Amino acid sequence: MPVLERPDVKRRPVYLDLPRIRLPLPGIVSILHRVSGALLFLAGIPLLLAAVAFSLASPESYAQFKGAFAHPIAKLALIGFVWAYLHHFCAGIRYLLLDLLKGIELGPARRSSVVVLVVSVALTLIAGVRLW
Amino acid sequence: MVIRRNAVGAHYGLMDWLVQRLTAVVMAVYTVLVLGIALWNGGIDYPLWRLLFANGAFKLASFLFMVALLYHAWIGMRDIFMDYVKPVGVRLTLEAVCVVVLVGYLGWTIQLLWGAIP
Numbered sequence: 001m002p003v004l005e006r007p008d009v010k011r012r013p014v015y016l017d018l019p020r021i022r023l024p025l026p027g028i029v030s031i032l033h034r035v036s037g038a039l040l041f042l043a044g045i046p047l048l049l050a051a052v053a054f055s056l057a058s059p060e061s062y063a064q065f066k067g068a069f070a071h072p073i074a075k076l077a078l079i080g081f082v083w084a085y086l087h088h089f090c091a092g093i094r095y096l097l098l099d100l101l102k103g104i105e106l107g108p109a110r111r112s113s114v115v116v117l118v119v120s121v122a123l124t125l126i127a128g129v130r131l132w
Numbered sequence: 133m134v135i136r137r138n139a140v141g142a143h144y145g146l147m148d149w150l151v152q153r154l155t156a157v158v159m160a161v162y163t164v165l166v167l168g169i170a171l172w173n174g175g176i177d178y179p180l181w182r183l184l185f186a187n188g189a190f191k192l193a194s195f196l197f198m199v200a201l202l203y204h205a206w207i208g209m210r211d212i213f214m215d216y217v218k219p220v221g222v223r224l225t226l227e228a229v230c231v232v233v234l235v236g237y238l239g240w241t242i243q244l245l246w247g248a249i250p
Contacts, residue, residue, distance in 0.1 A: 038212060041205045049240050055178075056185055056244075062178040089163065092156050099153065 026113040033091040036084035044081055069131070079128045086127075087120040152207045155200035162197040191245045198241040202234045 015021075023031065055065040068074050094116050098104055103112050169184070170176050176184075184190050209230050217223040 034208075034212065037205075037208045041209055045201065045205065045237055049237060049244065052185075053240075053244050055181065059178050062181065089160065093160070096153060096156065 025110055025117070029091050029094070029113040029116050032087055032117075033095075036088045036091075039084045040081070040088060044084065047081070075131055079124060079131065082127045083120065083124040086123050087116070090116045090120045090123075148207050148210075152204060155204040155207075158200035159197055159204065162193055162200075165193065185245070195241065195245055198238065202238055206230065206234055 051065065055062045069078060094103075094112050097112070098109070103109055173180055185194075210227060213223050213226050213230075217226060
């Protein structure tokens, strides 16, 4: 998005053949951060508010709320949201550290992106097992 | 030099970048707090759930979490719109809908925390 008109700016080639682009691991973490964020906004926030409102209303609605998660599809959906939150959380902490200039070299940055992927999936599995 | 400002641009400052990070920290602290409460009590049942939301400090913490979440979501969604939605009219419409929805969620949050609970 141009802030200033800069006629002397270099014309760089644009290569956006999406199926052929191989994203490096930090790139995968980055796009998943964005996807999980969009998911949390589109569905996560309204569902969170509705869930808190419904579960707080009465002991009966609380029991009904818990009962709804007996269904495997509801469980899978919840685990999906748990993963989205955890991935966004872990990747966010990685970005905060990068902002503080921690681990900005190529090697550490790659390793930390693996840590983000592994830790968020591992925590999701732990939560998933407890849920099931 | 021609300065061409974009009406649906990023407001050209560090502010949103910084707020995105500060709100992230607020949410992270709240997340750890709630997880801590759940683990400390070996899970959450209905009486504890009600007790939590009857507590003024927890209400306030939840309110701060939601304000941080909604502001954070706004910056993130605006970044997404700026990256993928190029026609100004469409982008402005999406951003406007986004703001209206987020402010609506804030209203819902206030209702929930300080009104709707019987």
